[in-house]
Amino acid sequence: xxxxxxxxxxxxxxxxxxxxxxxxxxxxxxxxxxxxxxxxxxxxxxxxxxxxxxxxxxxxxxxxxxxxxxxxxxxxxxxxxxxxxxxxxxxxxxxxxxxxxxxxxxxxxxxxxxxxxxxxxxxxxxxxxxxxxxxxxxxxxxxxxxxxxxxxxxxxxxxxxxxxxxxxxxxxxxxxxxxxxxxxxxxxxxxxxxxxxxxxxxxxxxxxxxxxxxxxxxxxxxxxxxxxxxxxxxxxxxxxxxxxxxxxxxxxxxxxxxxxxxxxxxxxxxxxxxxxxxxxxxxxxxxxxxxxxxxxxxxxxxxxxxxxxxxxxxxxxxxxxxxxxxxxxxxxxxxxxxxxxxxx
Amino acid sequence: xxxxxxxxxxxxxxxxxxxxxxxxxxxxxxxxxxxxxxxxxxxxxxxxxxxxxxxxxxxxxxxxxxxxxxxxxxxxxxxxxxxxxxxxxxxxxxxxxxxxxxxxxxxxxxxxxxxxxxxxxxxxxxxxxxxxxxxxxxxxxxxxxxxxxxxxxxxxxxxxxxxxxxxxxxxxxxxxxxxxxxxxxxxxxxxxxxxxxxxxxxxxxxxxxxxxxxxxxxxxxxxxxxxxxxxxxxxxxxxxxxxxxxxxxxxxxxxxxxxxxxxxxxxxxxxxxxxxxxxxxxxxxxxxxxxxxxxxxxxxxxxxxxxxxxxxxxxxxxxxxxxxxxxxxxxxxxxxxxxxxxxx
DNA sequence: ATGAAAGCGCTAACAA
DNA sequence: TTGTTAGCGCTTTCAT
Numbered sequence: 040x041x042x043x044x045x046x047x048x049x050x051x052x053x054x055x056x057x058x059x060x061x062x063x064x065x066x067x068x069x070x071x072x073x074x075x076x077x078x079x080x081x082x083x084x085x086x087x088x089x090x091x092x093x094x095x096x097x098x099x100x101x102x103x104x105x106x107x108x109x110x111x112x113x114x115x116x117x118x119x120x121x122x123x124x125x126x127x128x129x130x131x132x133x134x135x136x137x138x139x140x141x142x143x144x145x146x147x148x149x150x151x152x153x154x155x156x157x158x159x160x161x162x163x164x165x166x167x168x169x170x171x172x173x174x175x176x177x178x179x180x181x182x183x184x185x186x187x188x189x190x191x192x193x194x195x196x197x198x199x200x201x202x203x204x205x206x207x208x209x210x211x212x213x214x215x216x217x218x219x220x221x222x223x224x225x226x227x228x229x230x231x232x233x234x235x236x237x238x239x240x241x242x243x244x245x246x247x248x249x250x251x252x253x254x255x256x257x258x259x260x261x262x263x264x265x266x267x268x269x270x271x272x273x274x275x276x277x278x279x280x281x282x283x284x285x286x287x288x289x290x291x292x293x294x295x296x297x298x299x300x301x302x303x304x305x306x307x308x309x310x311x312x313x314x315x316x317x318x319x320x321x322x323x324x325x326x327x328x329x330x331x332x333x334x335x336x337x338x339x340x341x342x343x344x345x346x347x348x349x350x351x352x353x354x355x356x357x358x359x360x361x362x363x364x365x366x367x368x369x370x371x372x373x374x375x376x377x378x379x380x381x382x383x
Numbered sequence: 384x385x386x387x388x389x390x391x392x393x394x395x396x397x398x399x400x401x402x403x404x405x406x407x408x409x410x411x412x413x414x415x416x417x418x419x420x421x422x423x424x425x426x427x428x429x430x431x432x433x434x435x436x437x438x439x440x441x442x443x444x445x446x447x448x449x450x451x452x453x454x455x456x457x458x459x460x461x462x463x464x465x466x467x468x469x470x471x472x473x474x475x476x477x478x479x480x481x482x483x484x485x486x487x488x489x490x491x492x493x494x495x496x497x498x499x500x501x502x503x504x505x506x507x508x509x510x511x512x513x514x515x516x517x518x519x520x521x522x523x524x525x526x527x528x529x530x531x532x533x534x535x536x537x538x539x540x541x542x543x544x545x546x547x548x549x550x551x552x553x554x555x556x557x558x559x560x561x562x563x564x565x566x567x568x569x570x571x572x573x574x575x576x577x578x579x580x581x582x583x584x585x586x587x588x589x590x591x592x593x594x595x596x597x598x599x600x601x602x603x604x605x606x607x608x609x610x611x612x613x614x615x616x617x618x619x620x621x622x623x624x625x626x627x628x629x630x631x632x633x634x635x636x637x638x639x640x641x642x643x644x645x646x647x648x649x650x651x652x653x654x655x656x657x658x659x660x661x662x663x664x665x666x667x668x669x670x671x672x673x674x675x676x677x678x679x680x681x682x683x684x685x686x687x688x689x690x691x692x693x694x695x696x697x698x699x700x701x702x703x704x705x706x707x708x709x710x711x712x713x714x715x716x717x718x719x720x721x722x723x724x725x726x727x
Numbered sequence: 728a729t730g731a732a733a734g735c736g737c738t739a740a741c742a743a
Numbered sequence: 744t745t746g747t748t749a750g751c752g753c754t755t756t757c758a759t
Binding site: 089097 | 751752753754755
Binding site: 055056057058059062069070071074093095096097098099156 | 730737
């Protein structure tokens with residue numbers, strides 16, 4: 040019914056010029072307070088709202104940022120997203136969201152499409168497929184266009200931009216070390232994200248810890264898959280080969296599956312086997328036993344990424360001044376590593 | 384570096400008029416194929432991409448929809464979101480997302496802000512606070528502005544628009560009936576979402592089932608909270624009062640918490656107590672024992688909502704032709720209700 | 728203190 | 744077949 044009103048209509052109604060209205064609404068010193076009053080009053084009465092599109096077209100700023108998320112069902116990404124949204128809202132930015140579902144093609148087309156003035160900058164996480172194809176030209180094109188870009192979580196050295204990540208190697212190292220200090224002699228490694236560089240880094244951290252403490256890496260105790268399908272079988276096979284007393288899984292659901300397999304074999308967590316997971320999601324808190332896990336501070340990652348991007352957009356930071364922020368992780372101790380006795 | 388090129392620049396470079404370029408690029412029959420060729424070639428070479436903003440300003444269509452989500456960390460909403468995104472992408476729409484965090488104020492301000500031409504329509508889920516305040520004028524204002532609106536999951540009768548929901552009463556009724564048929568004599572009801580109308584409906588369905596089968600409703604067996612904080616205590620109190628043999632929880636984490644409480648009292652699920660949850664999220668599959676649960680088909684809800692909205696936007700459906708789609712639910716049977724013997 | 732006019736990038740009705 | 748012009752809603756010189 041009420042359909043929005045324009046500056047032009049206000050001008051006509053009040054018998055003044057369009058520019059007078061514009062200036063009045065923007066509190067220009069040029070306009071008499073009396074005219075301002077009248078105009079503002081009329082505007083308010085008729086619920087005048089400036090047309091964002093016209094504004095954006097004018098000043099080449101949309102106050103909108105593009106968010107690229109590989110998989111919104113992943114709780115970690117949902118956390119990052121909520122961090123981004125918090126800062127974006129606070130600073131008056133809207134978000135256009137694209138879920139790539141780990142597809143290279145989707146990633147390329149949406150980013151190309153958005154990078155024509157629709158958004159002021161991107162916050163993106165590289166999709167699995169892109170990572171495997173190692174094709175990053177679309178990101179570099181974005182950068183060439185002088186569109187600010189912040190990459191989070193999964194990054195790549197051939198893209199020169201702001202980055203917000205965690206130290207995967209170190210985090211995995213510490214988790215593994217924790218298990219060793221806890222007394223575990225045979226520690227397995229389980230990953231269902233071998234397709235991601237972060238997955239590989241975590242494997243690296245695991246090996247590094249073992250080596251550092253003089254334990255030989257037994258490849259038969261490392262399960263490195265790119266998806267979850269075969270997981271149950273592989274874990275069973277591994278347990279047939281050797282009965283481990285500690286497991287480090289690189290994602291949450293792998294830990295849940297490991298627990299189920301162990302239980303089905305009559306083994307108890309943590310009494311027979313201690314487990315540490317990665318990513319402190321909903322599962323970690325609620326499975327039985329609650330999972331000791333590496334917390335990634337997803338919300339924090341999102342917040343930092345958004346702040347950085349907006350600072351770039353608003354020129355508070357020079358476009359070429361790129362930085363890689365490493366967000367700390369923490370080990371949250373829960374019952375999956377709570378034996379009554381703790382050897383060394 | 385390459386900064387985007389405009390139609391005007393193409394025109395200048397090729398010594399033709401702006402409109403010729405525009406027409407050529409849009410494959411107008413008015414332009415000679417030779418000129419078209421030249422123009423398109425030049426455009427491609429210089430990576431011309433039309434400015435969406437200018438287009439939107441022109442034809443008053445943004446090809447963008449606004450998505451209002453109360454809480455993105457809630458897996459059900461993440462599912463709905465992914466359903467929306469699937470259809471939106473497929474039909475060439477972008478999404479501007481707003482997470483209200485259950486806040487009335489956030490909901491009002493974002494929707495007001497977006498409803499000025501920035502988006503072509505809304506898909507929204509009413510926030511908890513809004514529901515409690517019972518203030519829905521902002522939705523009606525949207526509708527008055529002739530902006531298409533589709534509400535999902537949490538709706539209200541005083542807002543006259545398209546809706547996509549589930550039948551909460553019926554779903555709860557069936558879940559409760561399942562427990563009775565399964566042999567449960569004392570069935571408890573646990574809710575931590577009493578602040579939502581959907582929560583109340585589910586309680587209603589529970590009672591309806593009991594009554595229908597001649598079981599008297601014992602209020603002391605119903606726990607109806609608006610948050611999760613006190614849950615563990617309340618469940619313990621309830622179990623002190625009476626040892627139930629069946630529990631119907633209206634959300635997923637309540638079920639997980641109930642299982643933890645039962646286990647801590649030395650009770651086993653499903654042998655001592657059978658449990659059915661609501662919303663088939665990540666938890667349901669992975670907790671021990673896996674949870675029998677009412678699946679809500681979140682993705683489907685999102686898809687239907689998006690299709691409906693886009694049909695409205697594109698005028699395939701009359702603006703005032705509102706419809707409420709009721710998406711069926713299903714009971715997924717898992718181990719939390721798998722006693723060896725089944726009476727009745 | 729107010730207004731006319733140009734322009735942001737593009738489309739479309741109308742001329743030529 | 745091509746070009747001129749006006750206009751989408753708004754800002755911003757530059758007159759007046």
